[in-house]
Amino acid sequence: MKSISLYVEKGSWLNKLHPYTKLLYILTAIMIPLTGGKLWLFPVMIVSSLVLLLSGRIIKRALPLVGFSFTLIIVIFLIQGLFNHNNETVLFSIGWITFYKEGTLFATRIGCNILNMLLAFGVFVLTTSPQDLVDELEKSGFSPKFGYVINSVFQILPQMMATKDTITDAQRSRGMETEGNLLVRMKAFLPLISPVVMSSLINTRERAIALDVRGFGRKQKKTWLYDRPKCKWDPVARVILIGLMIITIVWRVL
C-alpha cells in the first residue's frame, strides 16, 4: 500500500537530525527574506535549500514538489505583469500583450517566496518520517491522543484508497459513467464517494471500541519503545539558525 508521506530513508545526516531542528530551518528560510526585505535574499535561501536537498540525496524527489507550483507562479506572473495597479514602465511586449516592470517585479517576489517555501518544506518533508515527528511531539508534552490522530491518518488513508478502488470498479461494472461532460461527471461524484465515506464512518465505531478495550483513554504517562539516537549536529545547527535570524532582525532594524 502506498503511503501519502513523501519521506524517504536515505540514512543521510538530514535523516538523523532532530525534527525540531528541521522545523527551525523552515522558519529561518521563510523569515530571513521576508524580514530582510531584499530580493537577493530569496535566491540565497533557495540555493541553500537546494544544497541541503543535494547533500541529503533527495533532490530528484523534490522536483515534483516544485513542479506543481509552476501553474500558480505562471498565473501570478500573467495577472500581475499585465494588470498590476502600479504598472507604468513597459518591460517588453509580445504582439499586443505588454508586460510591465512593476507588476513583474511584484510577481517575482511572490514567485520566489513560493519556491523558497516549497524547497524549505521539502527539506523537512522528505527527510522526516511522520512517526518520528509525532514521537518527538509527544515527548515534549503534546497530547498522545492527538498524536494518535496524526498517526492514524497514515493508517486510514491507504485503507480508504483500497476501498475507493473497489467502489470505483464496482460502480463502473454496474454501468456508471465516470467520463463525459461536466454533468455526467458531477452525477458520478456522489455514488463514488458516499459508499467510501459511509463505510469509513461506520468503521470508526468499531475502531473506537477496539481502542477503548486496549486502554486508549488511560491517563498514565506513556513510554516509548524506540529511543531516538542523539545527533551531534543538532545543537550546532540550532545555534547557527537562531544566530542567522537574530542577525537579520538586527540588520533590518539598523
Added chain:
Amino acid sequence: MGKIFKTKLTTATIVLIPACIGINYLGKLFASLLKLPLWLDSIGTCIGACLGGPVIGAICGAANNLIYGLTTGDNITLIYAITSLGIGLVVGILARMGFMKTFPKSFVCALGGGLAAVCISTPLNILFWGGTTGNVWGDALFAATQASGMSVGLGSFLDEIVVDVPDKIITIIIVYLIVKGLPKKLTALYDVNAETERLD
C-alpha cells in the same frame, strides 16, 4: 448558547477526526479524478462539524491542512489551515443551531461555511499570492477585475466568492445526504444531548 460548543472528547470523537481527514483527501481526489472545477476538500471537515460539533469541526479542519502540509510538502495547503478551521467552526455552530435538520435549511449552513471561507481566505490570498486563488474560473475573473481597474481587495473577494460559495453549497448537499443516511447507532455516539436511561 453553552450547548453549542459542548464537546465530548471521547475515544469515538477522537477516532472521528482521522476518518474525516481521510474523507477530505478522498473528496479532493475524486474531484480531480472526475476533473470537476471544484475543490470538494472540506466534506470531511463538515461531517466532523455536524457530528461532533464546532470544536471537533475546527480541529478536523486545522489538523487536515497541518498534516497534509507537513507530510506531502504541499505548503500552499498549510496557509489555509485557518480557513479550514473557520469552516469547521461555522458549519459546526450552524449545525448545532439546527440548520442541518432539513434540506432547505442546510443552504444557510452552506452559505455560512462559504462566507467564512471567503472572509478568511481573501486576506491570505492577497498577502501570499497577490490575490489569485489557483482556481481557473476564479482567477480568470480576478484578471478581468484587475484589467477593469477594480481594487485588488474587491477583485480577490469576488474571485473567492465565485469559487468558494458554490463549492461549499455542493459540499454541504453531499454532507447532508451522507449524514442523513448514517445509522442511528453511529450518530448516537456523538449526540451531546443523549442521556443514559437506567432501569434500576
